Amino acid sequence: MVVIRLARGGSKKRPFYNIVVADSRERRDGRFIEKLGFYNPVASEGEEALRVAQDRVTYWLGVGAQASETASRLMGCDQAFPPEIDLDEKARADATAVIGTDLAPILAFAPISTAQDRSWPANRWAALVQKLMADPGFAGWRFMAVGGPSDHQAAAPALAAAGARGIDFVGQGDILAAAAALQRADLFVGNDSGLMHVSA
Numbered sequence: 001m002v003v004i005r006l007a008r009g010g011s012k013k014r015p016f017y018n019i020v021v022a023d024s025r026e027r028r029d030g031r032f033i034e035k036l037g038f039y040n041p042v043a044s045e046g047e048e049a050l051r052v053a054q055d056r057v058t059y060w061l062g063v064g065a066q067a068s069e070t071a072s073r074l075m076g077c078d079q080a081f082p083p084e085i086d087l088d089e090k091a092r093a094d095a096t097a098v099i100g101t102d103l104a105p106i107l108a109f110a111p112i113s114t115a116q117d118r119s120w121p122a123n124r125w126a127a128l129v130q131k132l133m134a135d136p137g138f139a140g141w142r143f144m145a146v147g148g149p150s151d152h153q154a155a156a157p158a159l160a161a162a163g164a165r166g167i168d169f170v171g172q173g174d175i176l177a178a179a180a181a182l183q184r185a186d187l188f189v190g191n192d193s194g195l196m197h198v199s200a
Contacts, residue, residue, distance in 0.1 A: 004060060004067040004075075006039065007032060016040050019052060019071055021060050027088050036060070039074055050074060087183065091176035098172050099144070099184055106167070107132065108144045108185035110193055111154040118192045119154070126157035128189070133165065144185060145170050146178055 001024040008029055010016030017039045020032035036053050043049035052075050061067065067075065099106070111125045132138045143162040145155035149171035159166040169181045179198050182188065188199040 002033070002060070002063075002065040004036065004057070004065050004071045006068065006071055006074075014042050019074065021065060024066075034060075036075075052076075087176060087180050091173070091180040094173040094177035095169075095180035095184060098169055099167055099181060102142070105141045105186040106144050106184055107138070107141055107187045107189065108146050108169075108182055108199065109158065109188070110146050110151075110190035110196065110199075111158065112147050112151045112191065112193065120191060122154045122157045125155070126161040129158045129161040129166075133162070141165070141186075142167055144168075144181065146181060147171070 002021060003024045004019065004021055005028065006017040007020045007022070008015060008017055018032075018035050019037040019039060021034040021036060022030070022032040026032070034056065036056050037051045040047065040049050054075070057067075057075050109125060109128075111122060112119050129143050132141070132143070142165050143158065144167035145151075145159050147155055147170040151170050155168070155170045159168055169178065172178075172181075175194075175198070182199045185199070188196070190196045190199065
């Protein structure tokens with residue numbers, strides 16, 4: 001997918017952003033197709049803080065490019081775009097290290113919510129996995145538990161039920177690694193949690 005987003009430059013205390021058209025698979029500050037302008041959030045008086053080639057923005061949006069929320073706001077687009085998560089190569093590598101390169105479909109599940117009363121009991125997650133594994137529609141699917149380091153106990157029964165078809169991504173890496181893992185999933189089931197919003 002082609003996206004319009006910000007690519008950071010400048011120094012640590014003096015950020016500078018180019019507004020670029022890029023392949024979404026490229027890292028955020030990596031290669032781009034075209035530069036559409038820039039945004040200088042620390043521009044001093046008399047300096048140009050924002051420049052956008054609106055004709056090129058119109059062109060790229062017209063051919064299907066998707067603008068990030070921040071780029072959309074800076075460019076003055078009428079259309080609101082959903083938030084995006086920029087996944088770097090490390091996050092994708094961390095996900096692949098656990099999931100592997102098997103292209104079988106994946107159902108990801110996050111068994112814990114931040115609120116106890118919003119968390120489904122662990123035995124029901126196990127029952128769900130058992131039921132889906134017996135369903136011909138899920139033949140060959142793998143079942144991936146995703147969560148933080150403290151979620152092992154909640155995920156354990158479902159992973160045990162999944163057996164060799166289970167993927168344990170609980171406590172594996174940071175939130176970007178979890179997002180990269182969820183990007184590999186074909187279906188997500190979860191409680192009301194941060195991972196539910198990431199999966200969306």
